[in-house]
Amino acid sequence: MITKIIDEELIQAAKERILDAENVVITTHVSPDGDAIGSSLAICHFLRQLGKGAVVIVPNEMPGFLKWLPAADEILVYKEQTKISKELIANADLIMALDFNTLSRIDAMGIDVADAKAQKVMIDHHTNPGNFADVIISYPNISSTSEMIFRLICRMGYAPEIEKKIATCVYTGMMTDTGAFTYNSNSPEIYSIISELLKKEIDKDYIYRRINSNFSVSRLKLEGYALSEKMVVDEKMGVSVMSLTNEELTRFNYQKGDSEGFVNIPLSIKGVVLSAFFKEEDGKIKISLRSRGDVRANDIAAELFDGGGHVNAAGASTTDMTLDEAIKKFNNALPKYKAMIDQELSKEEYK
Ligand code: 5GP
Numbered sequence: 001m002i003t004k005i006i007d008e009e010l011i012q013a014a015k016e017r018i019l020d021a022e023n024v025v026i027t028t029h030v031s032p033d034g035d036a037i038g039s040s041l042a043i044c045h046f047l048r049q050l051g052k053g054a055v056v057i058v059p060n061e062m063p064g065f066l067k068w069l070p071a072a073d074e075i076l077v078y079k080e081q082t083k084i085s086k087e088l089i090a091n092a093d094l095i096m097a098l099d100f101n102t103l104s105r106i107d108a109m110g111i112d113v114a115d116a117k118a119q120k121v122m123i124d125h126h127t128n129p130g131n132f133a134d135v136i137i138s139y140p141n142i143s144s145t146s147e148m149i150f151r152l153i154c155r156m157g158y159a160p161e162i163e164k165k166i167a168t169c170v171y172t173g174m175m176t177d178t179g180a181f182t183y184n185s186n187s188p189e190i191y192s193i194i195s196e197l198l199k200k201e202i203d204k205d206y207i208y209r210r211i212n213s214n215f216s217v218s219r220l221k222l223e224g225y226a227l228s229e230k231m232v233v234d235e236k237m238g239v240s241v242m243s244l245t246n247e248e249l250t251r252f253n254y255q256k257g258d259s260e261g262f263v264n265i266p267l268s269i270k271g272v273v274l275s276a277f278f279k280e281e282d283g284k285i286k287i288s289l290r291s292r293g294d295v296r297a298n299d300i301a302a303e304l305f306d307g308g309g310h311v312n313a314a315g316a317s318t319t320d321m322t323l324d325e326a327i328k329k330f331n332n333a334l335p336k337y338k339a340m341i342d343q344e345l346s347k348e349e350y351k
């Protein structure tokens, strides 16, 4: 049984705008992940099925492990195809903003979206939604935006029209945002939805392999290097810190997305409840945080680096400090979070 979590008025408000639209731009957050691309392509296929013009524009390059998704090759990259992207955004009558809560999450493209005459519909599962959209569908308790897209299409009355390619994109986002259903995934309805997706003939094992068994040799060597040479675990504290410099990334022939998932690995150590990963990329310091249970990674990312995210998966990026300074700032702040970490570590599962 799949319940009606999303408010009926919001469904109708989104449906009205979707049915009225002719040209839709779908956009999602910078450094898009599986949920960002999965939800965007799912709604894109659906809109095209309805006879709408629909295009996905991402702020910057997407990782290679998602490029096999149906129509991923048609995605425009704002940073590289700026002129055409600006035109499409200016001429759209509907902009769908997926998997992000504020325009700052889409970098320079945010200015164009803010200025656009289009109606705007936000569909997202991050806390604290901004108010840049005409319709704001924000449900932080739903574990992926892709699941929200599935719910939206069904509630609009188009469940029978969901084709395998839409189902494949939805499943990809649901799977990647829950670590293949290992966190944020205790809602029974997730599995009711998966059951529906399987009836649409998705090959979930194939999807898993395309995402997770798709690495280059150098990516795996970079992972080995990061773990053996760059991971610093404070077992007493329950915290791991790992970092990679620009030079190290270049040495291992780093391609966009190659370090995806590195931050999760230290959490597989017994008694590690907070993992931080710092990397120099595109002239910025990118910070990823992952945590267990009640250790609030999003609060730490917000307080230290003006970032955000979910309780157990958060991030930030900064140009205000060097890699070493960012690591130092994190380490120096740890005493402040010790009580929260100790509280988590007192639970039965770490004994
Ligand atoms: P990741 O570590 O995979 O880059 O990001 C994990 C989560 O943290 C993302 O899904 C997103 O919710 C959040 N996040 C990552 N980078 C940023 C950032 O620069 N700003 C904010 N507000 N959130 C971020």
Ligand code: MN
Residues within 6 Å of the ligand: 035, 036, 099, 125, 143, 144, 145, 177
């Ligand atoms: Mn997401």
